[in-house]
Amino acid sequence: MRISIFGMGYVGAVCAACMAQRGHTIIGVDVSQEKVAMVNAGKSPIVEPGLDELLAAGKAAGRISATTNYMDAIYNSDITFIAVPTPSLKNGDLSLDYIEAVSREIGYALRDKKERHTVIVRSTVLPGTVLKVVKPILEDCSQKKAGVDFGLGINPEFLRESTAIRDYDEPPMTVVGAFDDETARVMAQLYSDLSAPFICKPIEIAEMIKYTCNVWHATKVAFANEIGSIAKAVGVDGREVMDVVCQDHKLNLSRYYMKPGFAFGGSCLPKDVRALNYRAGKLDVKTPLISSIMPSNENQVRRAFDIIEGLGKRNIGMLGLSFKAETDDLRESPLVELAEMLIGKGYKLSIFDRNVSFASVHGANKDYIHGKIPHVSSLLAQDEHQLMAESDVLVLGNQDKSFLSMLESWPDDKYLVDLTGFMTHPSDANKQGICW
Structure with a gap:
């Protein structure tokens, strides 16, 4: 055709x-x-x-x-x-x-x-x-x-x-x-x-199917994060809890989103949750769960900041800036929001993300990077090893597989904050997971 x-x-x-x-x-x-x-x-x-x-x-x-x-x-x-x-x-x-x-x-x-x-x-x-x-x-x-x-x-x-x-x-x-x-x-x-x-x-049903799927995915992320946060507060690894929940393939659908971790972001989920919530309000339909998804997601960013703040160190290295590994998309990335919070509180921040560095020079997101977030993009490091050497706290921001080798070489006496689930064990004094 x-x-x-x-x-x-x-x-x-x-x-x-x-x-x-x-x-x-x-x-x-x-x-x-x-x-x-x-x-x-x-x-x-x-x-x-x-x-x-x-x-x-x-x-x-x-x-x-x-x-x-x-x-x-x-x-x-x-x-x-x-x-x-x-x-x-x-x-x-x-x-x-x-x-x-x-x-x-x-x-x-x-x-x-x-x-x-x-x-x-x-x-x-x-x-x-x-x-x-x-x-x-x-x-x-x-x-x-x-x-x-x-x-x-x-x-x-x-x-x-x-x-x-x-x-x-x-x-x-x-x-x-x-x-x-x-x-x-x-x-x-x-x-x-x-x-x-x-x-x-019919066209209206197809339109609604897309929104239902996206809002459901967003809901699953927020739900898993809240379960993980509660679990950690009572001394339980939220990943173990959700892993068992996800083994029910009859009733608990889709393993992809159903795991504790960092906030959702990107060009679809935040936008679609807001839009459907806005439409419900215009129709005077009360949707307390949908209305709570974005505040819950924002709270997950705040939780990450609070964990970093609680460590009492000022030199922070962040691995990952895009909302997801293997993409350069920074639209509504929760990592950008976290970076802005750290900058606003006077932390010395350095960021490594090879895809964003590429996009800042060659990619379709070049104008966005330099026009919308120049204060964040100016902190992009070209050498991840130097970033690690100069940081007191290393933040694992997205699931870029290359970060695994960096995690293995990270000294035990330095602090680590894992937002992605790379850690193989629950939190201890120096290594903190956001939900485990």
Whole structure:
């Protein structure tokens, strides 16, 4: 199939590479000349394991190109995926500025196109967005009717950063919300080579499924952290507790999030918890658990700070700054928040994260790093060994496997704070786990 993807960020770039690997012809569309140039050079605009190789292979096979010209992209494709950001507003609602902008572009391009075209929203949006925002814009700008002159639907993604390619190839399910039967047929054909169940629902249900999954994942993280905190307070290793709880595969679902550790972060979970909570408030629906998730998550960052503060040392070395290992994504990273708390209290802080260091020079997050958090990024160390030598407290921030060797060489008489679960034993005088 001929596919155009608007937005060459985490979702768009991964989908472009994976779809091209399956023989589809992909046109990436983005307003960033830098991202377009990188994709056209067969290089990944983001840090994601295996993505460089897939994009290079797709480019070499002539199946991937990128452009800033949205008209050409629409004219030379049959399906368009909208994969642009939907960032949080200050009140917790979503900003739909990017969604609205690309919907207008697609609509204008469809006005003079004779062949039927299918438009699929891949971005995470609240229930009602496709039918109440995207559809009216497309119809107004194209002067055509959804379900008659062009297809319309939503296809929520379930891609985790750092494992996105495997998640695309081996999804738990493929969810599509289709406005019309032809869109459902086209999407079923597109995903016919995946072994996962193909689930086609009305658009509003598909929108809600995505939010339900993300808020459930966020809830599991907060729940496991609270159990771990209580367990530690009574002298119990919370990891042992949750390990047994997770052995119940009938009732206790998904081991991935169900483990004590540090706060959740990234571009999805915080944003989606806030958005669903905001919508519930607008509907006068009381959701005490959902309303408590973000405060609970913020408390986990505060717990980490309190542990460090309680050690009475001022020279702190932090391993990891991105919210998750093997990614450069700093959006709503709890480690950035922890770093800012330490800086604000006058600690001498040094940070090592090779992916963030790469992104600060080459990556798509370069502008964010230098523009939004220059006071934190200025503390990035290039030599992890020097960082360790100059630190009195070492903080294990994310699960980068290379940190294991550093943990093994860390002196017993120095302090360690483990936020990730690398420690093989519960806390003692010098080595503190956040929940064990």
